[in-house]
Amino acid sequence: MFHIIKSLEMRYFTYAVLMLGLMISPLPTSLIAQSLEFTKSPSGPVNFDLDADVAKINLHVKNIGSSPVRVWVTMDTSKMFPAHRAYFCWEQCYSFGVVDARNIAGGKPLTLRPGQDTNAFTAYVDHYAVFNEPKSGTSTLTFDFFNEDDPSDRISKTLVFNIGNTTQVLEESTAKDPILWNPTTRSFFIEDTFNGAELDLYSINGEYFKNVQSYAKILPIGIYGYILRTSSGVAIRGIVSIN
Structure with missing residues (x-):
């Protein structure tokens, strides 16, 4: 009889401890x-x-x-x-x-x-x-x-x-760009049609880089908007990625 009472006491004690743990434990974040x-x-x-x-x-x-x-x-x-x-x-x-x-x-x-x-x-x-x-x-x-x-x-x-017109943007993006970036030589290739043109870059943070051909090797990696200005005053604009 004594053993039965002790067994019941232990069960109630264990149950009480478990319930207390549930009450004081923090809820899952979810x-x-x-x-x-x-x-x-x-x-x-x-x-x-x-x-x-x-x-x-x-x-x-x-x-x-x-x-x-x-x-x-x-x-x-x-x-x-x-x-x-x-x-x-x-x-x-x-x-x-x-x-x-x-x-x-x-x-x-x-x-x-x-x-x-x-x-x-x-x-x-x-x-x-x-x-x-x-x-x-x-x-x-x-x-x-x-x-x-x-x-x-x-x-x-x-x-x-x-x-x-975002459709037009997609069509224009597939057209051939007049300038290309060569990551091996870290320099720009510009079509013969635009020989002598001045190339300016704008970063997405608003930084302005004027006539970059002479220091292209030190330009930070990133995506730039460019303006290619010819001696006749024609300005060609586009996007170029430097890597």
Whole structure:
């Protein structure tokens, strides 16, 4: 009888320990409710006229949790059209090239109160920035919104900017370029038709390189917009990749 009682006591003790462990153990991340959601966002690509001053898309973000949330935003520009430049506003507007405001002085998150729905976010694509004239193309940007205190509490949105006649851009991209980059000699090959022309480059960050033939070997790797200017004043524009 004594052994039966001890056995029952041990079972109840084990059960109590297990229940206590379940009550004090943290919930798996997958079971923790997210505090952010989009309340307004495009359902697909957004089209813009080529003569628009700038292409912009606004998102509404809501704190659906019960506590204030300090929200940061990061931007992925890996699929941006080379002749475009992108920036965004969230609490404040950041300049071209800023993809993570945490990495710059003055960057700050936006605090959302419980239930607050804000339209403070806008993404911009400037299709004039590289060449100082509008360029058709498709830029795809991905934005992550996340809780400063819990980065796993996040939402993402991919925005597609179709600017101008993107079909024409595709057709033009298959045409033969008047210049080619030779990675072996790290120099440009320019068609005989344009012998004596001056070649200027623009990086996607807005850097300007004038008459680059003389120092092509030291140009940083990347994708550039180019302007090929002939002595007669003709300007040919395009994109070239330096590797």
